[in-house]
Amino acid sequence: MSVVTLKINDIDVAVEAGTTLLDAAKEAGVRIPTLCHLDGVSDVGACRLCLVQIEGIPKLLPACVTEATEGMNVTTETPELQEYRRMVVEMLFAEGNHVCAVCVANEHCELQDVAIEVGMDHTRFTYRFPEREVDISHPQFGIDHNRCILCTRCVRVCDEIEGAHVWDVSGRGPAAKVITGLNQPWGDVDACTACGKCVDACPTGSIFRKGTTVAEIDRDRGKLDFLVTAREEKKWTR
């Protein structure tokens, strides 16, 4: 095993050769915001939140896919980088239909967390209010495309860990969206094993377990009545 040493925000760190800058930063105790990165699956460098500045390299590079090399001098926070990160998050909020107050993931949402982290309190961009679909054809899960940020974590989790490759991306640019099967309703896709890994991978409330969304609570009032009757009349069947 060979080791490389580098500086991240002036902190010296030594890591195994082949370590990404993102992991090296973790080791140095430096936090870099991410969205498309997910521990355990491959990295794609798509969200651009983890861009860092490296001395001697004119381009900003994504920490999640850049390997640490000997003597690197990395800066993760500059006014410029902070501004770019804020703009990325602002673009995401303007791009989809993100309404936190009625979202399953409210307060458990990485998009929300990142927005707070980069100090975004409003978006300077025009909201696009796109028309997007909700697919609840699957018996256990649903996907609300309004909340999708196209990080492709579901695609990678399903392909690389579950090995089912139910998810993929179709379309270009503004028309790009994640699809199930051959762009079929999720419930019709035989390849889906209903393992739920995509639910765990999704950073927002886009992919969710049914029965957990706002206004989906289904109360069993009869149960109370049954319990009282059962206790009093010793009748245990409903």
Add this chain to the structure above:
Amino acid sequence: MDWSELIEIAEQERNAQKAIRVHCCTSTGCQATNSIEVKKRLVAAVKEAGLNAEVQVVGVGCPGLCGQGPIVEIPSEGLQYQKVTPDQAESIVSALQNGGEADALQGDPNHPFFSRQVRIVQENSGKIDPERIEEYLMAEGYQGLHHAIYEMTPAEVVQEITKSGLRGRGGAGYPTGLKWATVAKMPPGSKYVICNADEGDPGAFMDRSVLESDPHRVLEGMAIAGYAVGATQGYIYVRAEYPLAISRLHKAIQQAKRKGILGAQIFGSPVDFTIEIRVGAGAFVCGEETALIASVEGGRGTPRPRPPYPAVSGLKGCPTLINNVETLANIPAILRKGADWFSNIGTDTSKGTKIFSVTGKIRNTGLIEVPMGISLREIVEDMGGGVPGGGKVKAIQTGGPSGGCIPEQLLDTPVDYDSLKKLGSIMGSGGMVVMDDSTSMVQVAQFYMEFCRGETCGKCIPCRAGTVQMYQLLTKILNQQATAADVEKLKELCGMVAATSLCGLGQTAPNPVMSTLHYFENEYLELLQPASVRPSNGKVPVRPS
């Protein structure tokens, strides 16, 4: 077949030549104006006149002046006819037979449009029949490949290309020799050569023309590259919108295989090289090398972060050399005539020639191959003949959606990679659009942004969402609904998208906006809302209807 047999074929072909060749362009541009029928009628007229012994009618590739097609040329007589109709065929042949003027629009083959050109890549375009390997052999074809395999080591070939100073013609101008050396130095094993014939820039058709006019030249360039870097398999990635180029490539590959020039044991040597065609569905982003490789592998055409560069890890994870059509088409000539000959053409940092497709508000539209270092003014005014109707050139757009606009006062700039870059544009793949006084530069910027907005692959956020936001701002400005703050926001977006996008598409998408903002900011400011309707006093502004 060994070399002496091929020389023999070339010799036979030369001896079979008739005294007079009548060239009729059969490329896409002229086909669209009925050149196939013109050719048929020419053949019939020659037969009718009893000239079959002296005259042969040859369907050739593109002579360049596509806007004036169909083009018929009789080089031995110094004649050129433009916009030829089938009915004029007889008169052209009878003028040939009896002297006198033909009843057809006569062009001037010595016009600066032709005389200022230096043709390396297009040396055979418009001169040989692209569907017959015999004509390519007659034009010294495949001599470079033979020379490389039998008289040079692979390392010497790489050195020769490095010495020539050739740089990539696909846009970025990366030194070709350096790229070859990188792939060659990777440990032996599976390696690939890919020819990038995706050509997605709106208005560009240089690569199509090369493939249609001289397909064997590209195959030869690829085979030389394969020998130099140690690859035995090559792919040509060409867009489905180029059916004629595809069919001519298929034909050329078959002919070369049959003659033992492609496949196993080229010219009887131990060198193998096979070429296959991959047809792309025409997404602009699939011209980006990593997206192209994903598409060849059968995946969705999306770019991935580099490094690793394809030279290190490309197709199927193997070292892959990827070069543009025009880059590869330069190779045979360099090997035949030597690196010193090539590096004498052009400027210090940009060697050789470049093909441009000149379009827009200009008299002579078409393809020109010019030496690097020629001034833009020479191209536009002398060769292109200026704006039709005597209008004034306002700006020139080079580099397509990744390039910028160069204003009239800077037209004396020499055409080379570095000078164009300094002006905020790029050489690009060779699109050149001339704009006159009636063109709104904001509209130009909006046009290119609309293109990028539709062609971004959608993988990374800055490009996917940023191009939409920039397009909206440009539209708002054009609708005269914007304020100075919107222009500021547009500038911020340009900087951010350029700095943070994953691939070249996003990184260069703001260029048309930035360059028009730089040279023509006034046009933007004139479109802003008048100061009187801006909320300066806290009152709600009244919008003019």
